[in-house]
Structures are given as structure tokens and as C-alpha cells.
Amino acid sequence: MQNVSKTICQAFKDARRALGLSQSVLADEIGCHQEAISMFERGNATKLSEEYVSRIAKRLGIDIKKLQDEEENSGKPAEVSVSVGYCPDCECPSNSPYTVGGRSFYRITLQKGIYCAHCGEVLEKRCPSCGAALNEGACCTMCGSRYIT
Ligand SMILES: [Zn+2]
Ligand SMILES: [Zn+2]
Numbered sequence: 001m002q003n004v005s006k007t008i009c010q011a012f013k014d015a016r017r018a019l020g021l022s023q024s025v026l027a028d029e030i031g032c033h034q035e036a037i038s039m040f041e042r043g044n045a046t047k048l049s050e051e052y053v054s055r056i057a058k059r060l061g062i063d064i065k066k067l068q069d070e071e072e073n074s075g076k077p078a079e080v081s082v083s084v085g086y087c088p089d090c091e092c093p094s095n096s097p098y099t100v101g102g103r104s105f106y107r108i109t110l111q112k113g114i115y116c117a118h119c120g121e122v123l124e125k126r127c128p129s130c131g132a133a134l135n136e137g138a139c140c141t142m143c144g145s146r147y148i149t
Pocket of ligand 2: 142144
């Protein structure tokens with residue numbers, strides 16, 4: 001892929017590491033060679049086709065277009081933040097159900113990235129009731145409502 005700066009390539013590496021993925025695991029998931037990812041992360045952006053780069057970006061939760069715009073507008077290297085979220089699908093194995101006093105709860109698992117690693121659902125980044133930051137457990141500590149009902 002053309003027009004990807006070295007900093008953005010580096011951002012891919014940071015995001016991959018933040019998610020605890022090795023180059024070979026990512027390569028297997030995407031269907032490309034580990035060497036190609038290695039070269040790409042070192043700044044040889046042309047080693048991967050646009051198709052593969054966008055698949056990897058999706059997996060890592062990176063918005064390339066946004067990073068490129070940021071770099072262009074600020075003239076500074078792009079920064080990638082990897083925030084956490086939970087899967088809002090009650091059927092998803094990332095959430096563990098339990099019952100207290102006849103009420104059912106789901107203990108959420110906080111995951112990094114944009115999509116759920118288990119089912120591909122878009123992760124919820126905040127409490128759907130009050131918008132507070134997430135905490136481990138089944139309920140928001142700010143408003144007390146269940147994350148998954
Ligand atoms: Zn899920
Ligand atoms: Zn809340």
C-alpha cells in the first residue's frame with residue numbers, strides 16, 4: 001500500500017502489541033505472510049496490499065484515513081490510542097452470565113480494540129445508561145445499571 005508513513009506503520013506495531021498479538025498470529029488471521037507484516041511495521045508500507053492493510057487495520061482498531069488526515073493537518077506524527085470496551089451481545093462467550101436473587105447478570109470482559117475478539121460485534125466503550133467509563137463486573141459503579149440486560 002502506498003502513502004502510509006513510517007509513523008503509521010509504527011502505530012500498527014504498537015496497536016498489535018497492545019492487543020497481545022504476535023506477528024505470526026496476526027498473519028494467520030489475516031491470511032498473509034508474517035515477514036510482510038514485519039516489513040510493513042518497519043516502514044515498508046508497500047510490502048502489503050491495500051486490501052491486507054485495511055484488514056489488519058480493522059482487526060487492530062486503527063483508522064488509517066483518520067491518522068493520515070491528522071498527520072497532514074498537524075504536520076506531526078499520528079498517535080494511536082487503544083481504548084477498552086465490552087461486547088454488548090449477551091450471547092457472546094466474552095460475557096459470563098450468573099443469577100442473583102432471580103435476576104440475571106452478565107459479567108463483562110474488557111477488551112481492547114473496536115471489535116469483539118469472540119464474535120466481531122462492535123465493542124461498547126461506555127456505560128449505555130449514563131456514559132461513564134467502564135469498570136470490570138456486571139454493573140456500572142456510577143449509575144448502578146447493568147451493562148447487559
Ligand atoms: Zn462478542
Ligand atoms: Zn452508568
